[in-house]
Amino acid sequence: MNKPVLECNGIAAGYVKGLNILQGVDLVINEKEIVSIIGPNGAGKSTLLKAIMGIINISAGRFFINGVEKTDTSTHKIVEQGVAYVPQVENVFPSLTIEENIEIGSWTVNKNKKETISQTLEQFSLLKDRRKEKAGNLSGGQRQILALARALVTSPSLLLLDEPSAGLSPVAIEEVFETVKEINDKGVAILLVEQNAKRALNFSNRGYVLDQGRNAYQGQGDELLNDPRVVDLYLGKL
Ligand SMILES: Nc1ncnc2c1ncn2[C@@H]1O[C@H](COP(=O)(O)OP(=O)(O)OP(=O)(O)O)[C@@H](O)[C@H]1O
Ligand SMILES: [Mg+2]
Numbered sequence: 001m002n003k004p005v006l007e008c009n010g011i012a013a014g015y016v017k018g019l020n021i022l023q024g025v026d027l028v029i030n031e032k033e034i035v036s037i038i039g040p041n042g043a044g045k046s047t048l049l050k051a052i053m054g055i056i057n058i059s060a061g062r063f064f065i066n067g068v069e070k071t072d073t074s075t076h077k078i079v080e081q082g083v084a085y086v087p088q089v090e091n092v093f094p095s096l097t098i099e100e101n102i103e104i105g106s107w108t109v110n111k112n113k114k115e116t117i118s119q120t121l122e123q124f125s126l127l128k129d130r131r132k133e134k135a136g137n138l139s140g141g142q143r144q145i146l147a148l149a150r151a152l153v154t155s156p157s158l159l160l161l162d163e164p165s166a167g168l169s170p171v172a173i174e175e176v177f178e179t180v181k182e183i184n185d186k187g188v189a190i191l192l193v194e195q196n197a198k199r200a201l202n203f204s205n206r207g208y209v210l211d212q213g214r215n216a217y218q219g220q221g222d223e224l225l226n227d228p229r230v231v232d233l234y235l236g237k238l
Contacts, residue, residue, distance in 0.1 A: 002030040003066075005158045005189045006052070006083070010061035013051040020059060021047045023213040029158065034180075034190040036200035036221070038234060039210035045193040046088050048210070049160045053085045054078050066157070079108045084156035088163045088193075091147035094136030098127050098146055101135050105150030120153045141172025145179055158189045165196055177203060197235055201225045209234055 006029045014021040021044045029035045037045050050056045052063060054075040062071045065081045073081075092101050102117050109116050121128040126142065127149055135146055144164050151159055161180065165173040177199070184190050194200035201207045201221040209217040209230060217230050224230050 004028050004064070005031050005033075005066055006063065006191070007067075008048075008052070008061065008063040011048065011051055011058060011063060012060035013047060013056055013058045015047075015056060021213050022051060024061060025210065025213070026215055027208055029189050029191055031157070032184070032187055032189055033206065034184055034192060034204045036192045036194055036197075036204040036207045037210055038194060038197040038200055038207060039216070040234065043210040044213040045210055046162050047213075049085060049087075049162055049191070049193065052078070052083070052160065076108060079154055079156075082155070082157040083160065084151035084154055084158070085160045086144075086147045086151050086162060086164060088166070092135045092138075092143050092150070094134065096135060097132050098135055098138070099131040101146055102127075102150050102153055105153040108154055116153055116155070120149055123152070124149050139172065141168050141175050144168065144172075144176050148176075148179055148183065152183065152188075156188060158191065159183060160191045160193075162193045163195055164192070165194065165199070173199070198225065 008025055008027040010024040010026060012020045012022050012024055025048055039045055051058050054073050058071055062069055064070065065083060070078060070081060102120055106113050106117055121131055124145060127146060135143060138146060164176050164180065168176065180190060192200055192204065201224050204221040206219065207221050207224045208215060217224060217227065
């Protein structure tokens with residue numbers, strides 16, 4: 001049976017009191033699934049991830065992590081519950097070394113912190129070899145891999161990724177998607193927000209289309225790719 005790692009029911013949230021950007025969003029991610037969220041600019045995709053991470057307040061609705069309600073929980077506690085987040089922008093500290101970036105990601109790790117950091121570096125040979133270098137020296141694709149590594153240091157069961165392929169070369173995009181797949185193969189569920197809707201839906205088990213802060217469509221990745229309404233509204237233009 002599918003076991004939900006994240007379940008959102010009617011989430012409303014925004015940046016200014018009384019002005020909701022999300023108008024009641026429903027979403028489920030089961031263990032080990034890859035689920036993508038697509039939708040036009042300003043649809044509220046990043047806002048939804050920020051609401052789950054406790055970065056902005058939720059004004060209505062509830063969400064559950066592994067069956068336990070976590071609405072209005074601090075970011076620290078959400079991370080402790082096994083959710084990791086790679087934001088859309090500024091997701092590494094360029095002036096710090098690769099190793100220091102991963103150390104910062106380990107803020108909620110209480111036990112065997114050093115060992116956990118070195119185990120994380122072990123999984124990414126490029127990062128390990130260059131661990132004393134400043135993150136600012138990395139290419140765009142390598143920075144995204146570092147951001148993924150930093151998120152993984154907390155051993156999450158769910159990883160929220162906000163447009164990890166944005167602005168990257170085709171080769172770097174492939175590397176990032178491959179890395180995300182490897183992470184998923186190790187049992188981590190993935191919630192992927194992507195501009196590249198076709199790529200994302202091909203890559204995912206299921207997808208959600210958000211529009212103006214609301215659920216528009218949802219389904220299996222290939223169903224959405226072949227749904228004429230979705231193609232006309234969201235894929236045709238891309
Ligand atoms: N920090 C903020 N303060 C106020 N409004 C914001 C803030 N961030 C985003 N918004 C507004 O919230 C709405 C949804 O933005 P959001 O970033 O969630 O969209 P998105 O679906 O992630 O779009 P994109 O594809 O461009 O990343 C937009 O109208 C945006 O202007
Ligand atoms: Mg966004």
